[in-house]
Amino acid sequence: MRILPIASGKGGVGKSLIAANLAIAFAQAGKKVVLADLDLGASNLHLLIGYRAPKIGIGTFLSDLRSDFSRVVVDTDIPNLRFVPGDAEIPGSANLKPAQVSALARRLLGLDCDILVLDLGAGTHQSILDFFLLSGQGIVVTTPTVTATLNAYLFLKNTVFRLMYSSFKKGSGAYTYLEKLRKDGSSLQQLYIPKLMEAIREIDPESYTKFKERMKLFHPRLIMNMIEDPKHAEVAQKIRRSCVEYLDLEIEHLGVIYRDTLQDTALAARIPIILYKNQSILSQAIYRIADKILQSEEEHVLLEGRSIEESFQEAELEAEVDFDAKMEYVEDLLHCGALSMADLVETVKTQQLEINQLRKENLFLKSRLVKLLSSSSSMQPRN
Template sequence: MQIIAIASGKGGVGKSMLSSNLAVALGQNGKRVIAVDMDLGGSNLHLTLGAMGLPKGVGTYFDNPLTRLEDIIYPTDYKNLSIIPGESELPGIANVPPAPKQRLLHDLRRLDCDYLLLDLGAGTHYNTMDFFLLSGNGILVTNPTLTATLNAYLFLKNSVFRIMGSKFRKDSMAYSYLKQLKKDGVSLQKIYLTKLLYQIKEIDPHSYEKVEQGMRLLRPKIVLNMVNDPKDMQRANKLRSSCCQYLSVDIEHLGVIYYDEVQSRALNARLPVVAYKPQAIISQAVYRIADRILEMDSRNVSPLSGEDAETEYGGLFNHSYEMAGKEADDDYQLRRSQLQESLHSGMLSEGDMIETIKSQQFDVQQLKLENQFLKKKILDMAKKEK
């Protein structure tokens, strides 16, 4: 079984859309798939798969120790695909205590399937980090907006801190050093991780070696969703560059997905877009991502477990970004030609075209507001330093 956790630094970037469609696509490839809704604060994976009226879910599993995970696995209408729903309506379900969480982590590893897809909640809660790090092949979904890519970076930074926290013994020099930094009022989020790791290597080489082993197992993937222009790929490249330089983490690009109204129509029909319109550009992008997942290393070693494994760097990651850039250009040209064809054939009215332009203008306006907000923050910080 290969475990693939799908997460995002912020909500609204299409995480559940990717989870549900990937699950269907992998099932269509003859793989036995179980999709688990781990967005415990706002589960909706069952809605995107059209699986309504499921009586029990993860909430029941936590509330009743006698409930087995196998008891809350339900078949779906899609080939080879089953689902474990969430139950976000239960109060307090998002705040899982350590003991039930460890039980769930243990039971998830024992499920019988080819692919276990975990649709995680947005943000950097400890529980989310632990499920994301259940294997080193987690997928981070983001979009080209500045806030989304910034939150994706912070998500990976917190993942590294979580690995560090799992490796340091409480009686170690490294643990005492981090504890002292907190006491001194130093925000760990403001520290360059590469510098911090170097300092830990100097004072506690044994703890540093354990962290390094865990980080070699961290092989995150990125999917850039809601793209409008091939130039949006620059955001992904900047994210990768920042992660390499400041986190010592290299990320592989799995694919690019263009924004398409067909996704909204599919959601309203309670169908995954790969089932609603398999030939759509967005569906073809999902299929390409599924193909890359099928080619991925099947080793399921958690960066938190302490086991070691070798990871290929350099050429693999560079190639993934080159491929994503080419696919972004190809999809953009196909999108343009389809839009022109629809307009000339009368399938797309002038009113539809106006609505499309308005939607794009709204996105541009949102980006401008984000830029103004960040400029203000930079100016405020500069004033404080003076």
């Protein structure tokens, strides 16, 4: 079984859209797929695959961990695809206890399928990080906005810290050192992990080695969603540089997906976009990403013959190609009368307003980052 957790640092970046349509693409490729809605507390994945409102879901199992889990695994109208609904109306279902996380993970990993797609909740709750770490090659979805890219980076940083804490036994020198930093008022989130690990290597070589071995198996991947311009693909490089410099972590780029208003039409019709219009720019991007995943090596191993750098260069090239295809599509709509010049002008005006808002947001966040970086420089651990 290949496990594919799909996460995001914040909501509204299209994570569930990608999870649903990737699962369908895998099923169309002949793989036995299970799609699980683990966005507990905000579960709506069934809408994206055209499934009726579920009567029972994961919350039903969580309320009685000894119950039959197979009851909440349902067939869909899509060949090769089964679905595990979440629960949006059960209080506290988004904040699972460790025993619930463990029991749910065991049931999911025991399912008979080729690919298990996990649509995780937004944010960095411990249970979300634990589900993400079920695989060494989970996917983080982001958009080009400053807040989304910052939250994507922070999600990866929290995941690395979660991996670190789970690698250190309580009472060990490394664990005690981290707890001392935390109790002394140091914000672990403002520490550079390479510097932190230098100190831990001196204090507790055994824990240091264990963590480094686990990090060798951790190769998360990135999808840049809802881009409007080929230049937006370059934003992924900023996330990559931050991960390398501050987390000592390499990430792979799976590709870009352009914003497509057809998705709204497909959602209203309760039809997944790759079934509604499989030749759309969005659908073709989904298929392209699915192919990359299916062609990749076994779990925990980076692709041979395709370096990390090449994956980013390839994504930027795909952004250019898709943009040209998108412009040709708009021209076709204008020529056939399906899109009037007034519609086009209104769309440009709307996008200009969004761009102006993003610029203001960018300036605000830059000022905050400057303050945070200046304060963090005085909080680095000293050897």
